[in-house]
Amino acid sequence: MENTAQPRQSPLLRLFLGAFVIIWIVLAAFPFLWTLWGSFKVEADFFSKVDWSFALSGERTIEQTGSAFTGAGYYGAWVQEEFWRAAINTMIVTFFVVIISLTLGTLGGYALSRSTFRYTFWILIAALVFRAMPHITLVSGYLLPFFELNVWGILPTTIVVLVAINQPFTLWMLHSFFLNIPKDLDESAMVDGCTRFQAFRHVIIPVMWPGVITTGLFSFLLAYNDFAITTMLLSQDNQTMVPKIGSFLGTTQVQGNVMFAVAAVVSATAPLFILVLFFQRQIVSGLTAGAVKG
Amino acid sequence: MPHRAFFWFILPSALAMLLFIALPIVSVILQSVHIEHPKVMSEVETCGPFNCTTEMRVDAEATAELRQAQPLGKYIGLETYLNRNHLAFEVVKTQWQEREGFFSFIRGLYNLPFYKALAFTLTYTFVVTPLVIVLGFSIAVAVNAIPRIMRGSVIFVSLLPMIVTPLIGSLVLFWMVDANGVIGSAIQHIFNDPNLSLKASPFLTWIMLLVYGVWHSAPFAFVVFYAGLQTVPQDTLESAMIDGASRWERIRYVVLPHLAPLVTFVALIQLMxxxxxxxxxxxxxxxxxxxxxxxxxxxxxxxxxxxFGSAAATSMLTILGVCILLMPVLVRTWRQYKVVH
Incomplete structure (x- = not known):
């Protein structure tokens, strides 16, 4: 929408607002650029005791490796510490969490948007309370039963738990997306002789994709970014990227291999960066979807 | 939608939530009133060439057996809730009776692990949330004023602190404020104190965490408010302008009321x-x-x-805290619902 009524702002105000945006951009982007640049240096540069500008010029990196850039951190993380295993685990976990969350969520969200009975309200309120629950409180409930059932430490358990934890949010979001799809659409299909499920299958599914894609992005982010669940429920061998980075902190800080952790952090940020690059519009619309409905 | 169809549609999702959210809460309640078995000790007599000695040893077999039979542990009621690591009412009572002024009482309270954590959690929640709203709103207003063509890339960069994994985001900042990192050494330079370390001082650590919290969440508030600004009713703005409202008055009486529901929404999500x-x-x-x-x-x-027992007790207290935090929202939603129906 063009702000036609926008009056001409005074140049001083414009200048001030522009400066404010620039300051914010620097605050938002600088830490990532700095860490990306620094990940190709040696520790004596990135954490320079002598002069911070070494991290830019790479004095020590040139001394130690002969070149201003080194991939030693990446080699250490990916090959030596086998970060690739964690990357594969992350791929498996996020893929299944997104697929299963969306399947359950579309069915449930559709039902919630089409039913007019009182219990839908209570289900949504229960989901809101569940959404507010700190994840780690649930973990303390999982551990003992999972030890007893002997399912602790493996990927499927974590996937199921992440799906469940993701459900309240997925339900809310898809519920509000389905409310935007006119009821007449599936009701007329049912008048024409479809069952409820056929109406869902043939009429609703073809038009629901924008909402599902947006919700899927947020399911992905939840599974990808989770630390509390994955660090507590996965054994050392099955760790995904984020808990792996967490355990790097314990071990590498001592051995003086902080640069492994720095390289791993940059590697784990890259997919998120690409995600925002391609799906910026969906992410923005997803963030505001809940808000506009109130 | 009839009950039957609704049931089958919602079943998978409801089952997942019941099994992995509701049931674990029951499990947490059970665990919080039990305590791990102590190690079973047994007397062992070892005879040397000169004399026999009896000593207490850990009977690993019996311990394992007992744990197998009763994995939850021994029932102890609310004891865990009341011990020193949790609510510690006894300690608090004596401290209150022997207090030498309000501040020393607070300081004594702060030495108890649960209250120390509660203090930081509440401070973090109630400092970061309003700051996020204010900063997010300011960024939204500023971005709304820059040329349209630049806005896309500004939003892209703005999303990064929010989208990035919280652990990774905090590590990135942590390395920068390290005494040998770029911000850390800059601060040392500014204050001309080569030994200044953000990590060493509790006060500066709190500030650092709060700054991280605002940095991480401001983009969320920004995006929501920015979207809200796009839908401000232009007619109302125009008529306000014709009536001679100043820029500030237009923000105060047209834009802010339009954004009020969004503020509630952001505040709710941020509190959680x-x-x-x-x-x-x-x-x-x-x-x-x-x-x-x-x-x-x-x-x-x-x-x-x-x-497990200790963790479960803290979990229950935390869940209680969440419920108290959400209470105003729930009551309000219920009232609105009753009006509609």
Whole structure:
């Protein structure tokens, strides 16, 4: 929408607002650029005791490796510490969490948007309370039963738990997306002789994709970014990227291999960066979807 | 939709939530009133060439057997809730009776692990949330004023602090404020104190965590408010202008009322998310001076000695806290619902 009524702002105000945006951009982007640049240096540069500008010029990196850039951190993380295993685990976990969350969520969200009975309200309120629950409180409930059932430490358990934890949010979001799809659409299909499920299958599914894609992005982010669940429920061998980075902190800080952790952090940020690059519009619309409905 | 169809549609999702959210809460309640079995000791007589000695040894077999038979442990009622690591009413009572002024009482309270975590969690929640709203709104207004063509890339960059994994985001900042990192050495330079370290001082650690919290969440508020600004009713703005309203008056009487529901929404989400603050404490390695409720649960569960009972009791208290926090929202939603129906 063009702000036609926008009056001409005074140049001083414009200048001030522009400066404010620039300051914010620097605050938002600088830490990532700095860490990306620094990940190709040696520790004596990135954490320079002598002069911070070494991290830019790479004095020590040139001394130690002969070149201003080194991939030693990446080699250490990916090959030596086998970060690739964690990357594969992350791929498996996020893929299944997104697929299963969306399947359950579309069915449930559709039902919630089409039913007019009182219990839908209570289900949504229960989901809101569940959404507010700190994840780690649930973990303390999982551990003992999972030890007893002997399912602790493996990927499927974590996937199921992440799906469940993701459900309240997925339900809310898809519920509000389905409310935007006119009821007449599936009701007329049912008048024409479809069952409820056929109406869902043939009429609703073809038009629901924008909402599902947006919700899927947020399911992905939840599974990808989770630390509390994955660090507590996965054994050392099955760790995904984020808990792996967490355990790097314990071990590498001592051995003086902080640069492994720095390289791993940059590697784990890259997919998120690409995600925002391609799906910026969906992410923005997803963030505001809940808000506009109130 | 008839009950039957609704039931089958919602079943998978409801089942997942019941099994992995509702049931674990029951499990947490049970665990919180039990305590791990102590190691079974037995008397062992060892005879040397000269004399026989009896000593107490850990009977590993019997211990394992007992744990097998009763995995929950021994029932102890509410004892865990009341011990020194949780509510510690006894200690608080004596401290209150022997207090030498209000501040020393607070300081004594702060030495108890649960209250220390509660203090930081509440401070974090109630400092970060309003700051996020104010900063997010300011960015939204500023971005709304820059040329349209630049807005896309500004939003792209703005999303980064929010989208990035909280642990990773806090690590990135942590490395920069390290005494040998770029911000850390800059601060040393500004204050001309080569020994200044953000990590050493509890006060500065708190500030650091709060700054991280605002940095991480401001983009969310920004995006919501920016979207809200796009839908401000232009007719109302125009008529306000014709009536001679100044720029400030237009913001005060047209734009802000339009954004009020969004403020409630952002505040609700932020309260929920900030109350569970956890990753920054790990990422900033700040547990010595700042712990959160989530962090003490994690600390109980992690490591060799897993204290299920203790962790469960803290979890219950945390869940109680969440319910209190959400109460105003729930009551309001219920009232609105009753009006509609």
């Amino acid at each position: 998310d900030n109350f569970r603050v956890f990753e920054p404490v790990v990422g900033f390695n700040a547990s010595a001076s700042a712990t959160s409720l989530s962090w003490i649960i994690y600390n109980d569960l992690f490591g060799q000695q897993q204290l």
